[in-house]
Amino acid sequence: MKRRTLHDQYFRRAKREGYLARSAYKLLEIQEKKRLIRPGDRVLDLGCAPGSWLQVAAELVGPRGAVVGVDLTPVRPGLAPTVTAIEADAFALSPADLPGGSPFDVLLSDMAPATAGDLSDHYRSMDLCHRVLDLAGDVLRPGGNLAMKALEGAAYRELLGRAGGLFRDCRGYRPRATRDASTEIYVVGRGFRVGG
Numbered sequence: 001m002k003r004r005t006l007h008d009q010y011f012r013r014a015k016r017e018g019y020l021a022r023s024a025y026k027l028l029e030i031q032e033k034k035r036l037i038r039p040g041d042r043v044l045d046l047g048c049a050p051g052s053w054l055q056v057a058a059e060l061v062g063p064r065g066a067v068v069g070v071d072l073t074p075v076r077p078g079l080a081p082t083v084t085a086i087e088a089d090a091f092a093l094s095p096a097d098l099p100g101g102s103p104f105d106v107l108l109s110d111m112a113p114a115t116a117g118d119l120s121d122h123y124r125s126m127d128l129c130h131r132v133l134d135l136a137g138d139v140l141r142p143g144g145n146l147a148m149k150a151l152e153g154a155a156y157r158e159l160l161g162r163a164g165g166l167f168r169d170c171r172g173y174r175p176r177a178t179r180d181a182s183t184e185i186y187v188v189g190r191g192f193r194v195g196g
């Protein structure tokens with residue numbers, strides 16, 4: 001009951017503080033612990049709708065930075081002028097299609113597969129994550145940072161092992177705003193090693 005109250009608090013807090021979704025607090029907590037995003041950075045956010053991570057990233061990069069979001073569905077209107085959102089499949093875009101081109105300083109993915117409520121969710125999430133890691137080689141600069149949502153399960157260790165080879169420092173991180181019953185965890189990597 002206590003955790004549930006805490007989660008309701010995130011929902012109410014998002015409404016009060018003007019964030020489009022409670023997931024804003026997951027990125028804010030990852031940022032507080034891992035310092036992934038800096039003023040002036042260019043950030044690419046895959047699976048960005050409705051747009052709360054875009055809001056947080058825009059605040060963190062400030063007026064000299066830029067945030068590009070990609071989602072199959074539209075984002076809410078009224079985002080900061082430094083944010084550009086594209087309606088597309090993240091894996092159908094070529095890096096040259098992205099506003100301002102590549103590379104980016106930070107790659108975010110809060111993409112989730114359509115869930116069936118069974119084991120297949122985990123494997124679809126692992127497939128998504130491996131595709132994000134493939135994409136990192138095309139869109140992330142050497143030394144860049146990553147935060148990527150994964151659903152934990154049997155193939156998670158293998159994913160973390162692969163990501164560990166691509167980043168100087170890489171760990172799984174479970175924010176407090178993640179719901180109790182969820183298997184959600186974020187793979188957070190710092191210091192991208194090209195060809196790692």
Ligand SMILES: C[S@@+](CC[C@H](N)C(=O)[O-])C[C@H]1O[C@@H](n2cnc3c(N)ncnc32)[C@H](O)[C@@H]1O
Binds near residue numbers: 113
């Ligand atoms: C949990 S929501 C993201 C919430 C977002 N971070 C926020 O804070 O507002 C996951 C999103 O991933 C998107 N998504 C899933 N697969 C995708 C794909 N292949 N390309 C683009 N977006 C995708 C979904 O449309 C959905 O909007």
